[in-house]
Amino acid sequence: MDPTNHRPEEPGRDHPTPHPAPRPAEGHSTTPPPVRTVQLVSGDYLLTINPVDGSEIEPCPPGERPDFPERRGPDERAELRRAAAPPLPAGAVGFEVPVLEREEERERLTRLLARGRSVRVTGPSGAGRSTLLDAVAADCETLAPDGVIRLSGYRRTPTDLLYELYAAVYRAPLYRPDRAELLAAVAEVGAVVVLDDIEFGGAALDEFLDATPECAFLISATPSVAAPSADSHLEEVFLAGLSRSGSLELLERAVRRPLAEDERGWAADLWFESEGLPLRFVQAGALLRQRDALRAEQAAPEEEAGFADASGTADASGTAGHSDGAGARDIPLPTLAEGAAPVALIASRLSEAARDTLRFAVALGGECPHQSHLPALAGDTHADTALGELIAGGLVTPAGPHYRLAVGVADQLAADGYADGQSERASAVAQHYAWWTGHPSVAPERVAVEADAILTAMAALVAAREPGRAETAVLLARSATPAFAAALHWGAWERALRHGQEAARLAGQVAEEAYFHHELGVLALCTGNPDRARAELEASIGLRGVLADKRGTVAGRRALALVTDRTRGPAGPGVFAAPGGRTGAGEQGPDARHDTSAAPFDGVSAGRRDPADTEITVVTPRVETTTRIDRTDVLAAIGVAGAGGPEGKGGGAGAGRQGGGRTPLGRRIAALTRTRRNLLAAGAGALLVAVLGTVVALGIASGDGDKGSTDTVKPGQSSSRKDDDKGLTAEEPTSDAGESGQPGPSSAPGTPTAPSTLGSDSPSASESPTAPSSSGEASPTAEPPSPSSSEPTTRPPTHRPTTPPTTPPTPTKTPPTTPPTTPPTSSTTSPGGDTTNTASGPATTASSSPTSPGSSASSASSPSVSA
Template identity: 60%
Template sequence: MDPIHRGPEEFGHDSDGFAEEAGRRRPSRDPLTPDFGQQTPHQARVVTLVAGDLLLTVNPVDGSEVELCPPGEQPAAPVRRTPAERADRARAAAPPVPPGPPLLQLPLLRREDERERLSRLLARGRSVRLTGPAGSGRTALLDAVAADCAELAPDGVVRLNGHKRTVTDLLYGLFDAVHDAPLHRPDRPLLLEKLRSTGAVVVLDDLEFGGAALDELRDATPECAYLLAATPDVPAPGADSHLEEVFLTGLDRATSIDLLERVVERPLTEEEANWAGDLWFESEGLPLRFVQAGALLRQRDQLRTDPTAYDEYGYLENRPADAPPAPEDAADGDAATPLPSLGEGAAPAALLASRLSGAARDTLRFAVALGGEVPHQAHLPALVGDTHADAALGELAGCGLLSPAGSRYRLAAGVLAQLTAAGYDDDAADRARTAAQHYAWWAGHPSVTPARAAAEADAIVAAMTQLVPGEEAGQTSAAVLLARSAAPAFAAGLHWGAWERALRIGQEAGRLAGEVAEEAYFHHELGVLALCTGNPDRARAELETSISMRGALADKSGAVAGRRALALVEDRTGGPAASVPPLGDETPSGPFEASPPPGVPAALPVSMQRAFDDTAVVPRQEAPPAGKAPERGGPLALLGGARRNLVAAGAGVLLAGVLGTVVTLGLTSSSDPQGDPGASTEQSVTGDDGITDDGTTADEPADGTTPPVRESGSASTSATPGPSDSGSAPAGAVSPSATSSAVETPSSPDAPSSPSATESSGVPSGTTKPTPTKSATASSSPGPSESESGSPSPTETEEEPTPPESPDSASGPSGGLSESPSVL
C-alpha cells in the first residue's frame, strides 16, 4: 500500500469505480511557464568596463561603482579592425531584412551626375554636404556612393546615422567602427589621438547639427572625408568649413512615371499616367511619393482581382476569403475601384494603412505612440499579440511607409503627421505604456546582451519620453521601471548618450511619481556618468543629492556607494568644494567699536555678533587747574580695564551709602532738642578708611538704622548734593548742601558736585538724575571742610561748569588725574 496515494480498497471501492471517478476529474491546468525545474530569480547583470583611467562596475542594484583602475586591470591598446571585421560589422549594423516576400529593389534613376560628382570629390579628399528635402532619395544615393568609394581610404567606408546623435556620440561611434576595444571607453585625449590617425570615408546620414558642432567633428578627424546628408532645415556649416555643397532636387516627369511603372511592375494606363502627371506636379517629383503611389495602385489591382488568387488563407482583412469574387468586367477599370484622389495620392499614409492587415495597423499605432520609432520585428509579436506580427514589417516597408535609420526602421517622412491626423494616436498613451512594460521586462532579462539593448535604445527612450510627464495614473511609475532596467544595459553597451537620456527621464519620472529611492538611484548614476566623462562639478552635485536622499531613507549600501564615488571626486579635484569659507576668513559687516581687553582670549568667530561689549570707550579728559571750574562739554576721561570698572562701581555704591548716612545724621541732629543746632553733616563724614567720627562705618549709622540708598538702572549710582545758596564750595572739598529748612531745593546738574573722598579704580558708571534734598538744618554757610589745596576760589553762578573729576585724595583737582567715575 502506498502511504501517500491510498488505493481504492481502503474505502471499499473496486478499481473500476476508482477509474471512473478519476476519469470524471477536471484536468489540471497547464503551467503558465515551461517546466524547466525550480524557477530562480534573475541574477543582476554586473558588467565591469574601463572608462579612461577609471574602473566602472555597472551595478543595477545599488548603483554603479567607480574607482581608479588598478595597474593590472589596464586594458590593452585599441587595435584597428581588419577589412573582413569591418565588413562583418557593417552587415550586422544594417537594417534587418523583413520576413515575407523579398522587397522590390529599385534602381537609382537619373542620379548619375550627382553620384559621379560626389565620388570624385571624395576621391580628392574633399568633404561634401548633400542637402535635399525629406523623401528626395538621399539615403539611396548615399548607398550608391558608399559602394563606389569602398576602396578609397585605408580604413574603408564607415556608415553612421546622425538621428538624435551628438558630436560625442558620433566620435565614439567612429572610433568603435574602426578600432576593436571591447569594454573600453577611452577618455577624450586618447579618443582624439586615435581619431587623428583614422583615414576613412565617413558617410553620415540624417545629420541634425551644423555650425561649430560640425567643425568640431571635422577637426577631430583631419584624415577623414565626410559625405553628409541633411535636410534644408538643419543649420548650415560654418563659413570657413570648406565644405562642398550639393543640392538634391526631385525627379522630372518622365523619370517619375518610369519609377511608378517599376513599382507597379506593369505599364500604366492612360488614366493612370494622367493621374501620375498631376501627382508629379503636386509632390515636386519626390521619389518617395511615387513609391507610395505605386503601392496604392497595387492595392487597387488587388481589389479589382479575386483575392483568393493571392490570399489563400484570407489574410487580407479588407476582403474576407468567403466574399464573392469580383465581377469579370472589373478588370476593365469600372467605377467600383476608382483611382485615388489627388489629395490621397499626395498624403497616402491613411489610405495605405486602411488596406493592410490588422497586425500592420497595430504596428503603425505603436510607431505613432513612440514618436515615429518602429520597434524591432522581434518585439512585434509580444506587443501586438499575434505570433505572425513580425511579417507586418515587410508590409509596411513594401508600401513605402518605413525608411531605414541606422540598424532600425522609422516612419517615413510625413507619415507620422498623416497617421496622427487620421486618428492613429487615440490610444497612444496606453500603447506607450504597454511598450514600456514590455521593454522593462526585456531589457532587464539576463539573456539580453547590452549590445542588443543599445541597438533598441531609440525605441526605449521614446517610450519613456511619451510617459513623462504622464497624465494618467501609473505612467510615470512605468517610465521609472523602464529607466531602471534599461539604463544599466545602455551603460554596459557603451551607448552613453542613451544612458544619459534614460537617467534624466527616469529622475524626472521618479520625482513626479514620488519614488524617492529610485530618484536617488538616478542621481547617483548621473554623478558617476559625470565623473567618467570629466565633469567633476556636476558629479559632486549629483552625488551629494543622492547621498542625502539615501541617508533619509536609511539606505546604507547605497549611501556607502555614493560616498565612495564622492571621495574619488574630491581626490581628483584636490579637495571638497569651498562652499563654506573656513573659520577666521569671514569679514565682519561693520567695524567693532572696541577690541577685547588684553589678556582675554579671543572667541571663535560666530555668525552673530555679541550684543554688547564689556569695555566702553570714552575720550580722555585732562584735569583742570586748581581753583578753576572745568568748562562744560569737555572730553571725558578714558577708562579701561574690566577689573577697574568693577572697583569703580563698588566705590560709587559706597559713596551713595556715605551721602545717605550724612543726610540721616543731619535729620537726626535737627530732631534732637538737646542737640547742637549749629552742627553740620560734616561731623559724620568718613575718612579714607571708611570709618566715621563716631566710630561707625559708612554702611552702619550710629542709630542702627539702614540708610536708604536710591537705586539706578546703571551699573553704579552716584548721588550729588545740592548746591549751596550762598556760594560755591571750595574745589576738592566735601561740602553738604546748605538749604533752608522749609524749602526743597533740587540739585542742579550745572553746579559742581563734591568729589568722592575715597580712592576708586575708574570704571564707567552711569549717573542718576539728582533728586530734591530736604535739609533739616538751617545753615547760612557751609561748614568747614578738610582741604589741602589752600583757599577755595569762588565759582560764578552764570557759568555752567561741568563736574570735575574726583581726585585720588582730598587735595582737590590739583592733585592730578582722577580715576574715579565722573559724576554728572
C-alpha cells in the first residue's frame, strides 16, 4: 500500500467534492498502528524516541557511543546532492533558465572561491541568484577536498546548517554530536559550500563562518537580510537585472520561437516596468505560450471544417476567426497591467488540479505539498502533474528539497480569491499529513522533506482559533514530532513541539500538553539548556500528576533526575548548615543530595548518611562571618541537644547560661545538631556509660584503700551524697528545692569545678554525729560538718552525671574542708589554713548541723590528693 495514495476501496476515493477527508485509515480498522520507536545517540545521552509516553533519555553506555564517523566519498556526496534536489515533476514543460549576461560575475565568483575567499551574492527575489549559484558550483567541483556541498538556508538557523554540513560530509546514522564535537568536526571540513536563500547575517553569520575556517562559502541573500559585519571578510557581489537585449533573448528562449514585432514592443515595456528581473520574463514567456496554445486550439477546428477558401481569406458570411490565421487576431496580447501581475491570468488557463494545488499552497503560506500528496488532497488521480504546470508557468521555485510559491505569487492569488476557505484546506492537509507521518511504512527522512509544509499547516490551524482546528493540530504534532526527532531534523522538531503545546492548551487536552512539555524538556537537555529542561519537565510532571499518569510521571522524573545530576556543583566553603537542609533563601539546593561540606566538629556529620545515598548529606547556607568555636561551647551544645531536647530546656549541664539561656554561638550549633538528634543521643549515652564506668572504677579503688580505716561509713549507716561524689570531677546539678531533692537550674557549662579528694582517709565533712544507722543507732565515727558548710544532711543515694567534664579540675595545695555553696571566682584560704577552690558546683539549702571542735583539725590533717 502506498500511504500517499488512496486504495480503490478506501472511502473518499470517489468523493464528489474536490476536498475529501484524506485520512483513509479511519475507514479500515480500529486497530491502532504499531508504535515506532527509534533509539539514537545525542552527545553523551542515549535517546529513545517514544511516541506514547515521551522520549526516554539516559547517559549513553560506553558500548553504544559510536566512534569518530567516517568521511563520505565523492560518489556518496553526489548521490546525496541528487537526493536533496527537488524532483522534476512529471509533465513539466518548462525550460532550463540560461545564465545570460552573468559571465563576468561567474568568473569572478569562481576566482574568489579558488583563492579560498567567501562571497555573498545579494540580489532581489527573482534576479536569478539560484541559477548563478548552480553554474558556479559546477565550475568548482574539483577545488576542495570535500568537493561542493549544496545547502539551503530557507528557514534554517546557524545550528541547523552546521548539523546539515556535518551530515553531508560525515557518515553518522542515528548520531547527533554535541556542540563541542560538532564544532571540532566541521572545523576540519574543506569544501566549497553553496548556501542559497540564507536568512541571517551579522554576528550569527560571523559565528557560522568562524566555525568552518577551512570552507569557502558562496552565499546568496536578499537585500532584506542583515548585512555581514565589517570583520567577516566576505566579498560582496550585487546582482542586478538583465539588460533590454538580455531580457528579450530570455523571453524568446522561454517562448521557443522568435518574437513578433508587437510582442517585442510589449516585452520592452515589461522590461522597463520590471527592471529586467528574469522571473518576470519567465512568467511572460508562460503567457505567450498559453496564447499560442489557445490560437492553435482555435485554428485546428477551422482547418478540419474546411471553411477557408483558396485565397485563404475569411468568408464574408462566416464567423470571425474561422479562417487560417484569423484566430490569432482575436486573442490579443496581455495588457501591461496583466504583464506586471501575470499570476491571475496564468492560473486561469491552468487545469483544475493545478488551480486546486495553488489553493492548498496559499492555505499553507506558500509551501507546496509534494506531488505524491496532490492526488489525495485534490481528489484527482492525475493531480500529480499539476506541479509541473506550475513550474512551467514560473509560479513556483525550488526551496531546498521541495517547492514553494515564487515571490509575489501568493499575494496575487489571494487578491484573486484563492485564499477563500484556506482554514478548511489547511485542516484537510493536516489530517492527511497526520495519517501519512504516522504510517509505519513512511521513513522519518521522507517526513523531514515535508517539514515546511507540515509546520505551516500547524501554524495556520493554531492561528485560526476556530473550534476543532486545535485538535487537528495536536493530532498532526503527535504524529510528526517523533519522525522529526528520528530524522535528526531537530529545528523542525522544536517548532512542531511549540505548535503542538500551544494547540493542546487551546484544545484543553492536558495529557497532550504534558507530552509536549516532556519532549521540550528532553530536547533542551540534549541541546545543553538544563534550566529550560528543568522548567519543561517540572511542568510535565505536574500535569501528569494531576492526571494520575504513572508511566508518564516516571519518565518525567527520570529525565528530571538526570537534569539534576548534570547541573549539580560543589558547595561553597566556610559555611554552616541551616535547619531543615535549606539555603538561606529557603530553597532547596540542587546539589544537596550529593555534595558534602566540612563539619564543624568531628564525629557528627560523618556518622549520618542518607540510606538512599552513598555520600554524606550536609546542606549548608553561607554566612558572612566565621566565629571560632570553643570546645567548651561545642560540648555545651551537645549537652543541650542530648539532655534538654531541641529547645535546650530542662536540667543538666546543657541548659544555657544565666537561667537556661543560650549564647548566639550556642544557638547556631544547636541548630546544626538539631537534625542529628538521634545521633547525639546515642553519643551522649555512650559518653555517660564511659563516665559511669570511670566513676565506678575509681570508687572501687577508693573503697579498697579505705578498708582498714575506722573513719569510713559502715554499711549500716546512712551517708550523704558527698561521700559518693568524692571520686567525680564532673559538675553536679544545682538544686533549688532544698530538702525536697528536686533539681534546679544548672550552672553554665564550662565553669571550673572543685577538686575531689579521692582516696582521702579523712571522714566526710557533711556527716552528722547523730545520723542514724540502719539499726537506729548513731554512728560513732561520723563527724559534724564544718561551721562554714551549707550542704544538706541527706541526698539521693545515686549520682547520674548528665554531661562530661568541660575542663580539667584545678589542683590545690590543701584539700577542701567543705564543698562551696556558691561559685567563687578565686581561691581563698581560711584562717585555719584550709583552701577553698573556684567551682560552679551546686548550691543547695539545708538545715545546719552542729559541728565538732575537732572538725577543722581533722580536715587539716588529712592528706591532699591532686586530681
